[in-house]
Amino acid sequence: MIRFRIFAAAAVLLAAPAFAADAPVVEAPAGALRGEAVGGVNVFRGIPYAQPPVGRQRWRAPVAAARWDGVRDATRFGPACHQPPPRPGSIYSPAEALPTSEDCLSLNVWAPADARGAPVFVWIHGGSLVAGSGREAMYDGAALARKGVVMVSINYRLGVLGWLAHPDLGAESDDGVSGNYGLLDQIEALRWVQRNIAAFGGDPGNVTIAGESAGALSVMYLLAAPPARGLFHRAIAQSAYMISTPALRESVHGTPSAEEAGVALSRKLEVRGLPRLRAMDAQALTVQAALAGFFPLGVVDGRVLPAQLVEVFDRGDQAPVPILAGFNDGEIRSLRFLLPPPPADAATYEATIRAAYGELSDAMLARYPPDNLDEAMLATTRDAMYGWTAxxxxxxxxxxxxxxxxYYFDHGYPAADDAGMHAFHAAEIPYALGTGAGTPPNWPVPPDTGAERALAAAMQDYWTSFARSGAPVADGAPDWPPYGESRAYMAFDGTPTPGEHLMPGMFELVETVVCRRRAHGGLPWHWNVGIISPPLPDEVDGCP
Incomplete structure (x- = not known):
């Protein structure tokens, strides 16, 4: 039950700025919080859900934050988790570097002022598990809260601080495992939601996890993770990528073990032993690890992640919940670093594809023809990572x-199309979350037109309706049929348009390539496709 009390400035229990007379106060099991009322939405920022993972707690599973006394000021965002400085000029870089700290395990809540038993929408930010924060303006929850959901955005440990595996860490763990600390943070945040969200007007029995890019990768991890079972009831995965994942203690799919990678990083940094690693400045360690080539991913440890994602989903061992998933037409247009250098000409491209793909080369060339090499390469990587996964x-x-x-997001607008970034990676977020005014400074700005507002309103309706009932419905927009036997989908271009059998042949082709690489055992599957594909393994039983 939600319980708000109005406090005059003289009654403030914590040293804080002067509060408005109507500042909402919620009494949650975690403690009392004073937030801010903005346009019919109660906003609570910077709420700690776990204790600071500093000192000897660095690279340990999160511990729930202790209940606090008095009324906590929840009007300011908490710091982001440590991450490298933003890349200048990137469309994803914020206006200025985010304040960072190891004391970063906080979350933010946007709730309708009159919420009672409202669906809960937990947003997990993207950023390659390297960067980002729940405080970014593009993830503001006010628009969805005005649609009747309680929105929560979370921080989780990033980079080396969130995803390092090492034999010494396994030795001190009760479970004998290491890595996945950022994923454990996400699970702890969901536990906090279960314990506390009713105080904000949310229904802990109706929680949707949602995220884009690395946030959608995290959604898949949570679907696969036994410790997360029962903590959520629906899932939204925007531009997820189901790539091969390192195992804790063995080399798999062409990737060294996670522990081996941790030991190699320690050698590169010339810092031996956990005490010295834990004593390093957190930001310096984060940057140096990134420069040394540390690439954060989940770890197949048999406990938090029991197997490769594809294996978990093949066996049907993932969480049995409704899902909304999709990708964008121009995913790679803003991620060109994922592409290899272009071939010299069409003949070189065709010869390279034929040498790599053997009897599948005709299908590859039909699907990704050499008449426009740039488009062929963009589509090959897009489909291998995002289209197939969705x-x-x-x-x-x-x-x-x-x-x-x-869904398939294929919406273009002048600023993006003129920059050669039609329907680029993450372009759907401002529409789905209603945060067009909060995009980063280098983001191609959509025009403020009735058509743009209508598309955004429809997507927000679909997203919040799915969170409410498991079925996406939008006022005045077409019915969105479930995938089912007809392989139905919804295209978002100028207007929502339902269709069937998206990109015929795409899924089957990528699935065959992935299946053969999995059977081979020594090859990853993700962006090593097209003209940089290793020779395709021979046909094997069980692969299409």
């Missing part, structure tokens, strides 16, 4: 008997 998620949850909804 459809695989819809197929997998459908096989479990769960409602599943596939």
């Amino acid at each position: 459809e695989r998620l819809a197929r997998s949850q459908t096989a479990l008997g769960q409602p599943s909804y596939l």
Whole structure:
């Protein structure tokens, strides 16, 4: 039950700025919080859900934050978790570097002022598990809260501080494992939601996890993680990528073990032993690890992540919840670092594809023809990472008997199209979350037109309706059919348009390549496709 009390400035219990007379105060199991009322939405920022993972707590599972006394000021965002400085000129870089700290495990809540038993929407930010924060303006929850949901955005440990595995860490763990600390943070945040969100007017029995890019990768991790079971009831994965994942103590799919990678990093940094690693300045360690090539990913440890994601989903061992998943037409247009150098000409491209793909080369060349090499390469990597993943998620949850909804974002507008970034990676976020005014400074700005506002309103309706009931419905927009046997999807271009069998042949082609690489055992599957593909392994039983 939500319980708000109005406090005069003289009654403030914590040293804080002067508060408005109508500042909302909520009494949650975690402690009392004073937030801010903005346009019919109560906002509570910087709420700690776990104790600071500093000192000897660095690289340990999160511990729930202790209940505090008095009324906590929740009008300011907490710091972001440590991350490298933003890349100048990137469309994803904020106006200025975010304040960072190891004391970063906080979350933010936007709730309708009159919320009672409202659906809960937990947003997990992207950023390659390296960067980002729940405080970014593009993840503001006010618009969705005005649609009737309680929105929560979370921070979780990033980079080396969130994803390092090392034999010494395993030795001191009760479970004998290491890595996945950022994922454990996400799970702890979901536990906090279960304990506390009713005090804000949310329903802990109706929680949707959602994220884009690395946030959507995290959604898949949570779907696969036994410790997360029962903490959420629906999932939204925007531009997820189901790539091969390192195992804790063995080399798999062409990737060294996670522990081996941790030991190699320690050698590169010339810092031996956990005490010395824990004594390093957190920001310096974060930057040096990134420069040394540390690439954060989840770790298949048999406990938090029991197996490769594809194996978990193939066995049907993932959480049996409804899903909404999709990808963007121009994913790679803003991620060109994922592409290899272009071939000299069309003949070189065709010869390279034929040498790598063997009997599948005709299918590859038909799907990704050499008449426009740039478009062929963009589409090859897009489909291998994002398109295949989105459809695989819809197929997998459908096989479990769960409602599943596939989307394809193909919306262009002048600023993006003129920059050669039609429907680029993350372009759907301002529409789905209603945060067009909060995009980063280098972001191609959509025009403020009735058509743009209508598309955004429809996407927000679909997203919040799915969170409410498991079925995406939008006022005045077409019905969104479940994926099902017809392989239905919703295209978002100028207006929402339903269709069937998106990109015929794409899923089957990528699935065959992935299946053969999995059977081979020594090859990763993700962006090493097209003209940089290793020779395709021979046909094996069980692969399409």
